[in-house]
Amino acid sequence: MITVENLTKTYGTQRAVDDVSFTCEPGTVTGFLGPNGAGKSTTMRMICGLTPPTTGRSAIDGVPYQRLGNPGRHVGVLLDASAQHAGRTGREVLALAAITMGLDTDRVSERLQRVGLNDAAAKRRVRAYSLGMRQRLGLAYALIGDPAVLILDEPANGLDPEGIHWMRGLLRDFADRGGTVLLSSHLLREVEVIADRLVVIGNGRILTQGAKEQLLGAAGTSVRTMDPAALDALLQRMGLTGTRSADGSVLVPSDPQTIGQAAAAAGVVLLELRPAGAGGLEEMFLRLTAGPQPEEVSR
Template identity: 60%
Template sequence: MIKVEGLTRKYGTFTAVDDISFVCQPGQVTGFLGPNGAGKTTTMRILVGLTAPSSGRATIGGHLYSEIPNPGRHVGVLLEAGAQHGGRTGREILTLGAMSMGLPRSRVDEMLELVSLNKDEADRRFRNYSLGMKQRLGIAHALLGDPSVLILDEPANGLDPAGIRWMRGLLKSYADRGGTVLLSSHLLNEVELIADELILIGRGRIVAQGDKASLLSNTEHKSTFVTAEDNDQLIHALKAKGYDVSTAGTGLRVEVAPIEVGRAAAENRIVLSDLRSADGGLEELFLSLTEDVQRDEVPAQAATTEGASA
């Protein structure tokens, strides 16, 4: 279990992490989400003893990372995939890790196979690795000691769609066996597919945390995109219930939650071909909660076009 209590890190007058607290439970993947510079990496560096906190405490299994004997056997860490000696091969990097942890050499081959690095790739110099290969090797190194806890910072960077799906399955399987996973990312859609719990951070402070359903249930406004075999019939049924309805592309936008639209359609035996939230789901919630630290804004015209084509 990972436990963070009142954690703060200041650099002069700048506060990178501001009094945050959370728990990551065994058997779960916890997504740690936030814009670039939100404090995710600083928090993870504190967890593994690379950065000292200004105040507060971060423990793994009830212990500071520095207190854990042979920590690689208990905690797998991937903070920077490129932080390896460029002149060593992937196999040499894993072999040195295995030796430092007191593991048999056979463990190296097991990990190379697990992350799908073939013999030619394993014997290639690290400086000649692609970013995706570096990520795979980093994950192999994190799993080398068969740890009970994984701490991974942006592990999907550089992976192609097949690689991201592979990583998703690997981490989900790890959690299903009782492992604890803390996974940081700014790729919300990818983490949403795997995470059991979500922690949203912006400007060093936690702005929301919980599972996806509970986070979305706290949003005040609900609206729906819907398309029926007979949109006119659906419009009549929805307006009869007092719902605001407008056209959106080939379908309708209704200012009420999807379940109410579905109920109205069922009561009137109307066949639907599309029914989904128009509020943007978790992505919209995330952007709204961290809007003061976002670098980019979506132009109003682009947002309108997107909604109309949905």
């Protein structure tokens, strides 16, 4: 289990991570989502002991990462696919990892095969690897110690569709066998397929978290109209508060039938009326993280 309690990280006056708390339980994949600069990588680095938190704590099975004996046997980490020594072969990278962890190097070939790197690829220098091959090697490195926990930051970058499908199956199988996976990714549709739980972060703070089905099923109703003022007045009379998204639609915490009947009775013409959950994770993510449009940011 991964436990994160009130993690905060400040750099001068900038608060990169602000009071973040969540847990990742055995047998689950937790999708850790947020736009660029939201604080995902900083949070993961704090969990792995690479960045000291300003306040708060994190633990793996109740023990801070820095205090784990032979941590690679407990936690497999992939935060940067380019972090391997470029002058070593893929086989050498894994062999050195095995030796460092006190493991038999006989397992190296099996791990390479497991991530789809054949004998020819294993003999090549890492500098000659594509990004996708480096991701596969990084995942093999994370798995070399047979850990119970995986912490992966954008592991699908550089993978082709077949590779993404393969990784999805590998991580799902890992969790189904009792492992714990914390997965950061911008591939929202892939996360939606594989994740059991979701944690969404923005500007360093948790925006929402919980079981995937619960979060997506409780999204409410997406409404669009040519007369926003009339819709606002209708919602006010109904005692409801709508949240306007960046695309102009309004998210209403009610069911489509109730909203549709009330709009028809009030003469409010609707251009769109549907369960917000129909848009899945992508719509929920965009709604939660909606910010200034590009032209506003450049001003």
